[in-house]
Amino acid sequence: MTSPVYNFSAGPAVLFRSVLEKAQSELLDFANTGSSVMEISHRSKEFERVNDETEADLRALYNVPDNYKILFMQGGATAQFSAVVYNLIPGGKSQPADYVVTGAWSEKAVAEAKGLGAKVNVVCNTKASGHNGSVPPVSEWKFSPDAAFVFYVDNETIHGVEFPEFPFDAVPAGVPVVCDMSSNILSRPCDVSKYGVIFAGAQKNIGPAGVTVVIIREDLLSRKSPDFPCPVCLDYKICAANKSLYNTPPTFAIYLSGLVFKHLIAIGGIGAITAHNNRKAEVLYDAIEKSSGFYRCPVQPAYRSRMNLPFRIYKDGQPSEALESLFVKEAEARRMSQLKGHRSVGGIRASLYNALPLEASAALAAFMTEFAGKHA
Numbered sequence: 001m002t003s004p005v006y007n008f009s010a011g012p013a014v015l016f017r018s019v020l021e022k023a024q025s026e027l028l029d030f031a032n033t034g035s036s037v038m039e040i041s042h043r044s045k046e047f048e049r050v051n052d053e054t055e056a057d058l059r060a061l062y063n064v065p066d067n068y069k070i071l072f073m074q075g076g077a078t079a080q081f082s083a084v085v086y087n088l089i090p091g092g093k094s095q096p097a098d099y100v101v102t103g104a105w106s107e108k109a110v111a112e113a114k115g116l117g118a119k120v121n122v123v124c125n126t127k128a129s130g131h132n133g134s135v136p137p138v139s140e141w142k143f144s145p146d147a148a149f150v151f152y153v154d155n156e157t158i159h160g161v162e163f164p165e166f167p168f169d170a171v172p173a174g175v176p177v178v179c180d181m182s183s184n185i186l187s188r189p190c191d192v193s194k195y196g197v198i199f200a201g202a203q204k205n206i207g208p209a210g211v212t213v214v215i216i217r218e219d220l221l222s223r224k225s226p227d228f229p230c231p232v233c234l235d236y237k238i239c240a241a242n243k244s245l246y247n248t249p250p251t252f253a254i255y256l257s258g259l260v261f262k263h264l265i266a267i268g269g270i271g272a273i274t275a276h277n278n279r280k281a282e283v284l285y286d287a288i289e290k291s292s293g294f295y296r297c298p299v300q301p302a303y304r305s306r307m308n309l310p311f312r313i314y315k316d317g318q319p320s321e322a323l324e325s326l327f328v329k330e331a332e333a334r335r336m337s338q339l340k341g342h343r344s345v346g347g348i349r350a351s352l353y354n355a356l357p358l359e360a361s362a363a364l365a366a367f368m369t370e371f372a373g374k375h376a
């Protein structure tokens with residue numbers, strides 16, 4: 001067991017217990033400095049080693065090609081919604097930026113880009129179906145041939161919609177794909193070479209909140225336009241040129257992310273964690289399917305997320321908030337925490353990130369069956 005409770009939080013989320021124990025053991029004296037890692041200069045040789053190893057381990061874990069830079073930035077994934085506009089639209093306000101909208105986070109990315117004055121083209125949008133994974137066939141997507149980039153969110157954390165695979169072949173030649181992978185990075189294999197930029201806030205599958213990982217193809221580092229003056233702390237080129245140490249980075253978050261990468265490598269890398277994640281999701285989707293409509297996941301099967309499972313509890317053909325509250329309360333009493341759905345969609349949401357043990361998902365499935373037996 002990695003945690004004393006089974007923590008289903010959507011983020012900040014459960015961390016591997018062995019990682020927390022390692023951090024605890026080094027907390028008061030990191031690398032014989034006599035200080036914690038939080039108390040030493042980001043320019044010290046000890047921290048530079050942390051920074052370098054964290055980058056190298058992520059590169060190894062995700063097979064990041066040599067022509068890609070890995071950056072550790074701040075401001076969360078939300079700041080990246082702006083950073084992609086500041087950094088990646090060489091034609092300025094007259095060049096379109098394409099967005100695929102499949103949930104709340106891609107909607108927010110669109111709103112941010114529009115707010116900054118970017119010429120946004122929405123390639124497709126599932127809002128009318130309540131972002132339930134009814135993604136139209138690619139033949140109906142409306143790409144701009146001259147887009148600066150195509151942006152999409154690989155896993156929509158609130159709606160529980162995950163691309164089984166992004167249709168890279170449909171993207172017009174030469175247009176880089178930019179991906180918000182905040183809630184499923186490192187959860188399954190990924191061919192980084194198909195992307196222009198991948199970014200992810202750390203607080204779900206990587207480490208503590210505070211650091212945002214950006215993986216960027218080198219030729220995209222110099223695509224700024226004077227139409228979008230870029231704040232220095234969001235400038236990919238400056239960040240890359242300074243190995244993410246232009247200004248003070250979130251040192252503790254980088255250190256802890258580095259421990260997570262080492263842990264993932266030690267347990268067998270992406271192959272091992274993928275099998276673990278698939279199994280956890282199967283167990284819960286199975287419990288939903290076998291409940292004869294008592295539990296219902298609104299997402300189309302092909303787009304169901306392995307990381308975030310939203311579902312409702314039905315009584316007399318209607319979602320029952322009363323039963324959902326009771327479910328969350330009783331689950332908590334059994335040490336299964338943070339199952340309440342996102343405030344914008346209600347219901348229940350179980351988040352099954354890398355560090356959640358299989359036992360957690362099995363325990364929740366068993367509880368679901370028992371609860372349905374009493375209340376269906």
Ligand SMILES: Cc1ncc(COP(=O)(O)O)c(C=O)c1O
Nearest residue numbers: 076077078105157180182183201
């Ligand atoms: C897919 C996705 N993108 C963006 C964000 C926003 O991240 P942050 O709060 O780090 O800015 C979240 C947060 O949950 C998310 O799940």
